[in-house]
Amino acid sequence: xxxxxxxxxxxxxxxxxxxxxxxxxxxxxxxxxxxxxxxxxxxxxxxxxxxxxxxxxxxxxxxxxxxxxxxxxxxxxxxxxxxxxxxxxxxxxxxxxxxxxxxxxxxxxxxxxxxxxxxxxxxxxxxxxxxxxxxxxxxxxxxxxxxxxxxxxxxxxxxxxxxxxxxxxxxxxxxxxxxxxxxxxxxxxxxxxxxxxxxxxxxxxxxxxxxxxxxxxxxxxxxxxxxxxxxxxxxxxxxxxxxxxxxxxxxxxxxxxxxxxxxxxxxxxxxxxxxxxxxxxxxxxxxxxxxxxxxxxxxxxxxxxxxxxxxxxxxxxxxxxxxxxxxxxxxxxxxxxxxxxxxxxxxxxxxxxxxx
Amino acid sequence: xxxxxxxxxxxxxxxxxxxxxxxxxxxxxxxxxxxxxxxxxxxxxxxxxxxxxxxxxxxxxxxxxxxxxxxxxxxxxxxxxxxxxxxxxxxxxxxxxxxxxxxxxxxxxxxxxxxxxxxxxxxxxxxxxxxxxxxxxxxxxxxxxxxxxxxxxxxxxxxxxxxxxxxxxxxxxxxxxxxxxxxxxxxxxxxxxxxxxxxxxxxxxxxxxxxxxxxxxxxxxxxxxxxxxxxxxxxxxxxxxxxxxxxxxxxxxxxxxxxxxxxxxxxxxxxxxxxxxxxxxxxxxxxxxxxxxxxxxxxxxxxxxxxxxxxxxxxxxxxxxxxxxxxxxxxxxxxxxxxxxxxxxxxxxxxxxxxx
Numbered sequence: 236x237x238x239x240x241x242x243x244x245x246x247x248x249x250x251x252x253x254x255x256x257x258x259x260x261x262x263x264x265x266x267x268x269x270x271x272x273x274x275x276x277x278x279x280x281x282x283x284x285x286x287x288x289x290x291x292x293x294x295x296x297x298x299x300x301x302x303x304x305x306x307x308x309x310x311x312x313x314x315x316x317x318x319x320x321x322x323x324x325x326x327x328x329x330x331x332x333x334x335x336x337x338x339x340x341x342x343x344x345x346x347x348x349x350x351x352x353x354x355x356x357x358x359x360x361x362x363x364x365x366x367x368x369x370x371x372x373x374x375x376x377x378x379x380x381x382x383x384x385x386x387x388x389x390x391x392x393x394x395x396x397x398x399x400x401x402x403x404x405x406x407x408x409x410x411x412x413x414x415x416x417x418x419x420x421x422x423x424x425x426x427x428x429x430x431x432x433x434x435x436x437x438x439x440x441x442x443x444x445x446x447x448x449x450x451x452x453x454x455x456x457x458x459x460x461x462x463x464x465x466x467x468x469x470x471x472x473x474x475x476x477x478x479x480x481x482x483x484x485x486x487x488x489x490x491x492x493x494x495x496x497x498x499x500x501x502x503x504x505x506x507x508x509x510x511x512x513x514x515x516x517x518x519x520x521x522x523x524x525x526x527x528x529x530x531x532x533x534x535x536x537x538x539x540x541x542x543x544x545x546x547x548x549x550x551x552x553x554x555x556x557x558x559x560x561x562x563x564x565x566x567x568x569x570x571x572x573x574x575x576x577x578x579x580x581x582x583x584x585x586x587x588x589x590x591x
Numbered sequence: 592x593x594x595x596x597x598x599x600x601x602x603x604x605x606x607x608x609x610x611x612x613x614x615x616x617x618x619x620x621x622x623x624x625x626x627x628x629x630x631x632x633x634x635x636x637x638x639x640x641x642x643x644x645x646x647x648x649x650x651x652x653x654x655x656x657x658x659x660x661x662x663x664x665x666x667x668x669x670x671x672x673x674x675x676x677x678x679x680x681x682x683x684x685x686x687x688x689x690x691x692x693x694x695x696x697x698x699x700x701x702x703x704x705x706x707x708x709x710x711x712x713x714x715x716x717x718x719x720x721x722x723x724x725x726x727x728x729x730x731x732x733x734x735x736x737x738x739x740x741x742x743x744x745x746x747x748x749x750x751x752x753x754x755x756x757x758x759x760x761x762x763x764x765x766x767x768x769x770x771x772x773x774x775x776x777x778x779x780x781x782x783x784x785x786x787x788x789x790x791x792x793x794x795x796x797x798x799x800x801x802x803x804x805x806x807x808x809x810x811x812x813x814x815x816x817x818x819x820x821x822x823x824x825x826x827x828x829x830x831x832x833x834x835x836x837x838x839x840x841x842x843x844x845x846x847x848x849x850x851x852x853x854x855x856x857x858x859x860x861x862x863x864x865x866x867x868x869x870x871x872x873x874x875x876x877x878x879x880x881x882x883x884x885x886x887x888x889x890x891x892x893x894x895x896x897x898x899x900x901x902x903x904x905x906x907x908x909x910x911x912x913x914x915x916x917x918x919x920x921x922x923x924x925x926x927x928x929x930x931x932x933x934x935x936x937x938x939x940x941x942x943x944x945x946x947x
Contacts, residue, residue, distance in 0.1 A: 503876055503877055503930075503934055504877065506876045507875055507876035507877040507937070510874040510875060510876055511870075511871055511874055511875050511876075513870075513874055514869075514870035514871050514872075514873055514874030514875065515867055515870050515871060516870075517870055518866040518867055518869055518870030519863055519866060519867050519870065520859055520862045520863035520866055520867075521859055521860065521863045574859075578859055581863070
């Protein structure tokens with residue numbers, strides 16, 4: 236490939252533009268469909284030639300997808316073996332592929348729509364994982380787009396499907412629709428009032444799960460939590476989304492009321508926290524990811540509560556991604572140590588804030 | 592007294608205006624003379640009537656001092672019993688009287704020149720303690736002014752003096768000249784490079800002492816240290832000052848070279864520290880004295896190293912005093928709890944910085 240300078244590092248993903256319904260609490264929505272080819276062993280059992288067969292199908296799929304109905308978006312296929320390590324981690328940081336996909340980079344790949352609203356992981360846990368990412372609370376749009384892509388995928392791939400069970404997947408928890416829908420929720424109010432535990436145990440009872448920012452087993456940073464459905468079997472795609480929509484609606488309501496309550500009870504402390512975050516982010520010359528996430532989270536809360544108004548709406552979604560190590564590395568061109576990244580991160584955020 | 596609104600709370604002391612020789616390292620210089628009346632028992636042994644006798648002499652002394660030779664400055668006598676608790680602590684915070692003087696407020700007093708360059712404590716450890724405070728490194732001027740005041744004091748007070756020992760004082764360490772000269776030094780460079788211990792032990796060997804910001808037994812805050820002569824006997828006033836001048840000159844040199852070295856070796860870290868301090872001080876909505884001192888110290892260092900240039904030269908000297916609890920209380924009019932003081936402190940510093 237000649238155009239090896241991967242364009243997905245610099246470009247702003249659709250979901251990173253911010254806004255969308257309930258954007259004060261829900262940063263983004265993702266719907267994912269797991270699909271496998273019926274005549275090829277599933278990834279855990281797959282030999283090299285099987286993986287190559289799937290990669291070849293992915294190339295065909297990309298050709299079918301290349302332009303959408305409006306002719307506006309363009310799809311690209313990237314075998315991970317053709318990307319350098321930094322670009323692979325850029326994909327992870329932008330939430331376009333899982334860390335697991337990078338671990339099997341020799342035989343995996345990704346198809347991306349030019350606005351990153353669609354990404355299809357090839358040879359992760361399943362042969363194909365269609366993912367659609369939208370800003371705000373957008374389960375219906377995400378599901379509809381995923382189903383459009385799935386429709387095209389069916390033209391290329393003879394999917395493993397059982398009349399009783401539905402779509403067959405590597406992990407039994409994904410059987411049936413193969414769908415998982417999730418949102419990334421910003422819950423500083425519930426965190427401040429120590430109410431998150433209650434909310435999480437409530438979610439668990441109704442079949443939803445809460446995880447850290449980069450999926451299973453990862454830590455939450457910046458008061459961000461991934462909330463997803465756990466049940467994929469015995470419900471239709473639209474039922475799953477409707478159920479999750481109701482659950483998320485309830486969380487949005489609880490988070491908003493927690494913010495109001497916290498602001499009412501501890502107005503000075505909250506304003507102090509928000510303005511200090513602003514002061515540090517607009518002045519620091521070195522900053523680590525963890526601290527930056529904490530401060531950006533406080534600043535987002537301050538913007539949503541109208542404590543600070545001169546901060547652009549997409550700043551949080553943009554910066555929480557753009558400041559990550561691989562993205563900073565990718566932009567630099569030369570190899571950076573962590574200290575040099577901290578310097579560039581501080582400068583990136585400072586300039587974004589002072590321009591906004 | 593009708594004009595009970597003590598004017599010394601709001602006014603800016605001469606030394607707080609900043610500047611003076613070696614102002615980058617030496618914030619202020621103080622020369623103090625201890626004097627006692629020969630026919631009145633010394634404070635530890637003094638009955639109430641003796642104390643009142645001294646207060647009466649102080650009133651006479653104030654009348655003699657009332658205007659200086661230029662007719663520019665006016666002296667005022669304040670019996671501490673006529674000041675409320677807040678105003679007494681305002682005097683302490685402005686370094687015009689010692690905490691000890693406040694403890695015996697019923698029988699103590701202070702004479703102040705209208706620019707606070709001269710303060711005379713009455714019935715502290717000795718009957719009279721003349722103190723002269725100048726900005727920067729100003730031992731000669733401070734000593735000369737103290738001696739001028741001492742000359743006038745001798746017109747009113749028959750001083751306890753021994754041909755062999757010199758001036759007699761309550762504590763034998765003050766015998767002789769009764770003089771102690773000291774400077775308030777800002778030593779962030781030596782602190783950063785962990786060289787302060789060496790400097791202190793070196794000072795100790797040549798008869799100088801290092802103490803915290805508010806005298807004996809107090810903690811250092813904001814990298815500020817009080818350095819004074821320990822020997823008062825067997826040397827003339829000008830010899831004491833010349834010796835201390837040489838010692839301080841050496842410390843100034845060491846501190847400046849430590850700053851250069853620290854800035855050379857850890858430029859990014861130092862700039863980060865300075866700008867973060869600026870960011871927090873211009874944005875915080877609540878701040879405690881201790882944190883504010885730490886940040887103001889970083890900002891002063893940043894100004895002295897030309898890392899930040901848009902901060903007025905007197906900001907550090909002004910704010911390190913004006914932000915203290917009693918001064919904030921005094922300005923408020925109504926009674927404040929610590930939290931309310933933290934809010935006003937943040938606002939005071941923020942506005943001073945944004946105006947400067």
